Amino acid sequence: xxxxxxxxxxxxxxxxxxxxxxxxxxxxxxxxxxxxxxxxxxxxxxxxxxxxxxxxxxxxxxxxxxxxxxxxxxxxxxxxxxxxxxxxxxxxxxxxxxxxxxxxxxxxxxxxxxxxxxxxxxxxxxxxxxxxxxxxxxxxxxxxxxxxxxxxx
Numbered sequence: 001x002x003x004x005x006x007x008x009x010x011x012x013x014x015x016x017x018x019x020x021x022x023x024x025x026x027x028x029x030x031x032x033x034x035x036x037x038x039x040x041x042x043x044x045x046x047x048x049x050x051x052x053x054x055x056x057x058x059x060x061x062x063x064x065x066x067x068x069x070x071x072x073x074x075x076x077x078x079x080x081x082x083x084x085x086x087x088x089x090x091x092x093x094x095x096x097x098x099x100x101x102x103x104x105x106x107x108x109x110x111x112x113x114x115x116x117x118x119x120x121x122x123x124x125x126x127x128x129x130x131x132x133x134x135x136x137x138x139x140x141x142x143x144x145x146x147x148x149x150x151x152x153x
Contacts, residue, residue: 107137
């Protein structure tokens with residue numbers, strides 16, 4: 001009696017399915033309809049189109065936000081460098097600081113003073129490990145340059 005609710009075309013389709021699948025397979029309910037309806041397919045198409053249409057702008061937006069953050073970090077670093085250089089400039093305007101730096105790095109002495117280099121028992125001046133030209137006296141750098149130029153001949 002439940003089969004009477006279906007149209008003739010549906011009954012013929014179910015009968016054809018039974019004949020194709022064999023006589024042992026029986027369907028107890030109405031034939032299954034496809035889960036993907038026309039509206040669902042259209043909705044899926046619209047959603048996919050939106051995803052594709054918005055993917056590139058969203059990627060650009062994320063990239064630009066990252067670039068903006070990088071620029072802000074660089075700007076802050078530059079501000080800190082300007083502050084440090086301003087402090088250094090202020091210190092270099094102080095004659096006492098300049099004199100202290102000349103005595104320490106260039107081994108200058110005031111007129112009438114006697115400069116001493118203290119040696120240990122090995123005959124070498126006691127210095128921290130040489131970390132480059134900035135840690136050596138200027139005259140040592142000058143002679144090293146002359147020696148290096150002479151050896152290139």
